[in-house]
Amino acid sequence: MALKVAVQMDPLERINIDGDTTFLMMLSGQARGHSLFVYTPDQLALENGRALARGRAVTVQDVKGDHAAFGPWERVDLSEMDVVLLRQDPPFDMAYITTTHILEAIHPKTLVVNNPAEVRNAPEKLFVTGFPGVQPPTLITSDPQAIYDFRAEHGDIVLKPLYGGGGSGVARLLAEDPNLDALLELHAMIGREPVIAQKFIPAVSKGDKRILLVDGEPVGAVNRVPGAGQIRSNLRVGGRAEAVELTARDQELCAIIGPELKRRGLIFVGIDVIGDYLTEINVTSPTGARQLQRFTGVDATDRMWTVVEARRG
Numbered sequence: 001m002a003l004k005v006a007v008q009m010d011p012l013e014r015i016n017i018d019g020d021t022t023f024l025m026m027l028s029g030q031a032r033g034h035s036l037f038v039y040t041p042d043q044l045a046l047e048n049g050r051a052l053a054r055g056r057a058v059t060v061q062d063v064k065g066d067h068a069a070f071g072p073w074e075r076v077d078l079s080e081m082d083v084v085l086l087r088q089d090p091p092f093d094m095a096y097i098t099t100t101h102i103l104e105a106i107h108p109k110t111l112v113v114n115n116p117a118e119v120r121n122a123p124e125k126l127f128v129t130g131f132p133g134v135q136p137p138t139l140i141t142s143d144p145q146a147i148y149d150f151r152a153e154h155g156d157i158v159l160k161p162l163y164g165g166g167g168s169g170v171a172r173l174l175a176e177d178p179n180l181d182a183l184l185e186l187h188a189m190i191g192r193e194p195v196i197a198q199k200f201i202p203a204v205s206k207g208d209k210r211i212l213l214v215d216g217e218p219v220g221a222v223n224r225v226p227g228a229g230q231i232r233s234n235l236r237v238g239g240r241a242e243a244v245e246l247t248a249r250d251q252e253l254c255a256i257i258g259p260e261l262k263r264r265g266l267i268f269v270g271i272d273v274i275g276d277y278l279t280e281i282n283v284t285s286p287t288g289a290r291q292l293q294r295f296t297g298v299d300a301t302d303r304m305w306t307v308v309e310a311r312r313g
Contacts, residue, residue, distance in 0.1 A: 001033075001309050001312065001313060002033045002034060002035065003029075003034040003035075003082040003083055003308070003309070003312055004034070004035050004037070004080070004081045004082045004083070005029055005034045005035065005036050005037065005081065005082065005083045005084075005085065006036075006037045006038070006039065006053060006055070006076070006078055006081045006083070006084045006085070007022065007025075007026060007036060007037070007038045007039075007084075007085045007087060008039060008040070008041060008044065008053070008084060008085065008086050008087060008088060008099065008103075009022050009038065009040065009085070009087040009088050009285075010040065010088050010089055011040055012038050012058065012067075012068050013068065015067075017062065017064060017067045018064075018290065019287070019290050019291065020287075020290065021285070021286065021287045021288065021289040021290060021301065022085070022087040022285065023060065023067070023290075024289050024290050024293065024299070024301045025085060025087070025289075025301040025304065025305075026038075026058075026060045027060055027061075027062060027301075028299055028301045028302045028305055029301075029305055030059065030060060032302075032305055032309075034083075034305075035057065036057065036058050036059065036060065037053075037055055037056070037057050037058070037076060037081070038055050038056060038058045038068075038070075039053040039054060039055025039056075040055075040088070041088050041095065041096070041099050043055055044099055044102055044103075045102070046101075046102045046105060049105060050077055050079065050105070051077070051078040051079065051102050051103060051105045051106045052075055052076065052077055052078065053075070053076055053078055054073060054074070054075045055073070055074070055076070056070040056071050056072065056073055056074070057070070057071035057074075058070050058071065078103070078106050078110055079105075079106045079109060079110055080110075081106075081110050082110065082111065082312050083110065083111045083112075083113060083308055083312065084103060084106070084107075084110055084111070084112045084113070085113050086099070086100070086103060086112055086113065086114060086116060086119060086284075086285075087285045088284075088285060089165060089284070089285050090124075090163065090164065090165030090284055090285075091161075091163055091164055091165060092123055092124070092163040092165070092284060093163060096284070097120055099116070100116035100117065100119055100120040101116075101120075103116040104116050104117055108265075111308060111311055111312060113267050113268060113304070113308060114265065114266045114267055114268060114269070114283050114284075115264060115265030115266060115267075118264040118265055118266055118283070119266075119283050119284060121264075122264065122266065122281065122283050123162070123163060124165075124280045124281055124282050124283060124284065125140070125160065125162055125163075125196050125280055126140065126162070127281045127283070128278055128279070128280060128281045130260075131256055131257055131260075131278070134253055134256060134257075134277065134278040135198070135277055135278060135279065136198050136199045136201055136274075136277045136279070137150075137153075137154050137198065137199040138196065138197070138198045138199075139196070139197045139198075140162060140194050140195070140196050140197075141194050141195070141197075142188075142192075142193075142194045142195070144180075144181070144184050147159075147180070147184065147195070147197050148180070150197050151173065151175065151180070151197070154199040154200075155174075155175040155199070155200070156172065156173065156174050156175055156199070156200035157172075157173050157197050157198060157199060157200055158170060158171070158172050158173070158197070158198050158199075158200050159171050159172075159173055159180075159183055159187075159195055159196075159197050160195065160196045160197075160198075161187060161190070161191075161193070161195060161196075162193050162194050162195060162196050163193055165284070169187075169190075171183060172200055198279065201274045201275050201277060201279075203274055203275030203276075204226065204274050204275075205226070206223075206225070206275075207223035207224055207225040207226075207242070207244070207274075208223070208224045208225075208226075208272055208273070208274050208279075209221050209222070209223050209224070209244060209250065209272070209273040209274070210222050210223075210224060210270050210271070210272060210286075210287070210288040211246065211250060211253075211254065211270065211271045211272075211273060212268075212269070212270050212286065212288055212289060212292060212300045213254060213257075213258060213261060213268075213269045213270075213271065214267065214268060214269075214300055214303045214304050214307060215261075215262055215267050215307045216257075216258035216259060216260075216261040216262035216266075217254070217258060218246060218250070218251065218254040218258075219292070219298060219300040219303055220246070220292045220296055220298045220300065221244050221245070221246050221250065221273075221292070222241050222242070222243070222244065222288045222291040222292050222295065223241070223242045223243070223244035224240070224241055225240045225241075225242060241288075241291040241295075242295075243295035243296065249273075249276050250273055253271070253273060253278050254271070257271070257278070257281065261281075266283050267304060267307055267308070268286065268300070268301075268304050269281060269282065269283055269286055270282040270286025270287065270288055288300075289301050
């Protein structure tokens, strides 16, 4: 089954193909006979109720410095595509949210992966709060006094922007750290959104596990280990990837959230697990598939295409 696939992503020319999950999705889709068309979010438009995108057909190859061959620029009606991959990176801001509204004009006639309405309704640090008992103690607020009280109760905490990504803006604050006010001021200068505070989990020194799920089922995991003296293990800020097996607790967490992911049409998802705790459910553009393939030979994106093709059949 040859599908016409549009990919909404950050500029393809600038990616690091060694670690880019979207690129692996394109490689594996092309290998299955699907044609590819790529555009960036700013090239998406809603015109008289039609979702249009200005972009280029592309063929890809796993060659550094020569990974994409583009066709001429053209403007296409995305309703004529079979599949759209919604894959630009956060921040999950109003620009991102607007793209989900536009893509709703074509879904599910054109299958958008992941379902744009559910991406919008599942901010990654908020969605996880709907599953009792899986998170470390967590507070989401703009109230500085509530954050001070939370730290007084739990000691060391981690402070994060609520809608950030890739480890950006994540800071550990010790129980007596005097910099809390300054950090809250910086967050307030950046935006009006609340912040998220979580009890610090010492197990992060052993790694932050990224588990990939396809259609609600776990496919495999990669451990991301922070650098010396760091708490952030995200690969883009210097974390190191290593092979890891799923534990019984990992399987339990996947079983708790998996049915809801499937119900919502969140086909390709990455969850973050530290110790026994689930910290985030990533539904926008989860990564880790390249590392998983490298360590285990398992291609999570190929499994994604099996699900997509079944839904398009």
